[in-house]
Amino acid sequence: MLTRRAAKQRNSIATWLPNEILTAVMSHASRPDLVALCRTSRLFRNLATRLLYRIVALQTAAQLKAFLRTIESKRSQIAALRLSDHVRRFAIRDSKCTANLPKRTAESFTSVLLQLHNLESLDLLFNSKVDLTETLNRAHFKNLSEFRYTVQFEDHPSLSFFLNRHPTITRLTLHPEFEAQNQVSLDTIHLPHLTFYDGPSSFVPFFDKSTTSGVTFVCILFLPESPNRDDLDMALMRLAPMTALHTFAAFTMLDDIPESLLLESAARNIPWIEFAMLQSVRHNPAPISRADARAIAKSLQKLPSLRFLALEVDGVEHKDFETVAFWSRACRNLTLVTLRTSNKLDAQARAVDE
Amino acid sequence: MVLLVTSDNEQFQTEKDIVERSVLIKNMLEDVGESDQPIPLPNVSSSVLKKVTQPSTGPTEIDVRGRYLSTASTTVESPSRPPILEQSQDETRKRTTDISEWDQKFITVDQEMLFEIILAANYLDIKSLLCRRWLQDGSQHDQGARPPEEIRKLFNIVNDFTPEEEAQIKKENEWAEDR
Numbered sequence: 001m002l003t004r005r006a007a008k009q010r011n012s013i014a015t016w017l018p019n020e021i022l023t024a025v026m027s028h029a030s031r032p033d034l035v036a037l038c039r040t041s042r043l044f045r046n047l048a049t050r051l052l053y054r055i056v057a058l059q060t061a062a063q064l065k066a067f068l069r070t071i072e073s074k075r076s077q078i079a080a081l082r083l084s085d086h087v088r089r090f091a092i093r094d095s096k097c098t099a100n101l102p103k104r105t106a107e108s109f110t111s112v113l114l115q116l117h118n119l120e121s122l123d124l125l126f127n128s129k130v131d132l133t134e135t136l137n138r139a140h141f142k143n144l145s146e147f148r149y150t151v152q153f154e155d156h157p158s159l160s161f162f163l164n165r166h167p168t169i170t171r172l173t174l175h176p177e178f179e180a181q182n183q184v185s186l187d188t189i190h191l192p193h194l195t196f197y198d199g200p201s202s203f204v205p206f207f208d209k210s211t212t213s214g215v216t217f218v219c220i221l222f223l224p225e226s227p228n229r230d231d232l233d234m235a236l237m238r239l240a241p242m243t244a245l246h247t248f249a250a251f252t253m254l255d256d257i258p259e260s261l262l263l264e265s266a267a268r269n270i271p272w273i274e275f276a277m278l279q280s281v282r283h284n285p286a287p288i289s290r291a292d293a294r295a296i297a298k299s300l301q302k303l304p305s306l307r308f309l310a311l312e313v314d315g316v317e318h319k320d321f322e323t324v325a326f327w328s329r330a331c332r333n334l335t336l337v338t339l340r341t342s343n344k345l346d347a348q349a350r351a352v353d354e
Numbered sequence: 355m356v357l358l359v360t361s362d363n364e365q366f367q368t369e370k371d372i373v374e375r376s377v378l379i380k381n382m383l384e385d386v387g388e389s390d391q392p393i394p395l396p397n398v399s400s401s402v403l404k405k406v407t408q409p410s411t412g413p414t415e416i417d418v419r420g421r422y423l424s425t426a427s428t429t430v431e432s433p434s435r436p437p438i439l440e441q442s443q444d445e446t447r448k449r450t451t452d453i454s455e456w457d458q459k460f461i462t463v464d465q466e467m468l469f470e471i472i473l474a475a476n477y478l479d480i481k482s483l484l485c486r487r488w489l490q491d492g493s494q495h496d497q498g499a500r501p502p503e504e505i506r507k508l509f510n511i512v513n514d515f516t517p518e519e520e521a522q523i524k525k526e527n528e529w530a531e532d533r
Binding site: 017021031032034035036037038039040041042044045052056058063064066067070073075083 | 472476501502505506511512513514515520522523524525526527528529530531
């Protein structure tokens, strides 16, 4: 119990506050602040180090090398509680981080990852250069709940092996690095707690029933390799076992998938969704034509639970608001429609109107 | 409404959902039940209680509180909720950028007031307030962080590192330096 007398007796706030409170306060500090706190005094160092090493997000190869050196230093290895034990989240934030690493650094990277026993989130999406097959084969993070990874063609067996050894995973992001998507072959993946999946639809058939049935959020990436309409329908057909699906997000890198086609396929395969977000990185996004608007309205009639729809279109013109009103009549629960557009296009559309 | 009486015998009419953020008062209310009797808070003075509980609705309110603040500036965009009402969040994720201007003003008090607030928060058992960052934001420094020497000065902390240790710690945490 804190008393006023105790506070007055000692003149430094840091000497009479309980460590729990100092830690709680420090947990609001930014990374540069934590670095400074570590250098303030022994007490502050003991408290701040723990927090500083909780989240390790690296931007540059120099940072990565410095981190590896610290974890592998003799001092860190013999300390009663090793620095590597504090790490809860580890992320590579830039592809430059692991590009062109010397062989020895790459080796020490894979072995340091294995030491981070208490990881809850591992983000290796930006690594496509270092071969992590060995890490996937040997790692066991007992509390891992989020895993983000760029899949290389040759590590398929290790990937299934890794995922099946981590049933605690709830959020999974897999991006393909290889060219031919159809050649995927994974072992059956069993992740009973999975709720979030972001990746190609071609992996979904390898999820077993208990994995797919819990997924509530899915984000599917359509690459230029799957251009035609049958492929599109096939991709969404694979999502049909996701009976708890709440949000469907699609990200296309194609010039020619009209949103109406995506929605039509969604209405056929996953009609229970409540949120739909369709985004594309097209070079020349087209405005919604009358035919498209009618086709979308037709699909909306078959999506009775849909409450929110976000589309990317070229320029928001006056007639688009009429279109939205038209859609909301087609779908009873639809309460919010977002038409995303860049400001520049918006301005152009207005100029044409005037 | 709940009636609170502070150590200097001032009475406060406070809304129930605000005072119930204090685990101490919440338990008390549960034990006593609905009652018009004032709740005595012998460890909390009126100036501190004001600071801890009263909702702020706009710049004028801030100005009234300004007498407790060492740097009471004039125009402050303030949120309408007092700190006591804020949900305690996932503290570890909270970053410098999340701290509103109001919070920053709130924590810009002299050390003695700070002691009082922490004592009150501890006594009343208000977690969200205890976790508030009283360590001032380092953004006023161009380099981002407040240098260790200044932290020592601010909190009257003795540097108990040997020069070797200092060099070693700097090297150890080099990966976290933003370059």
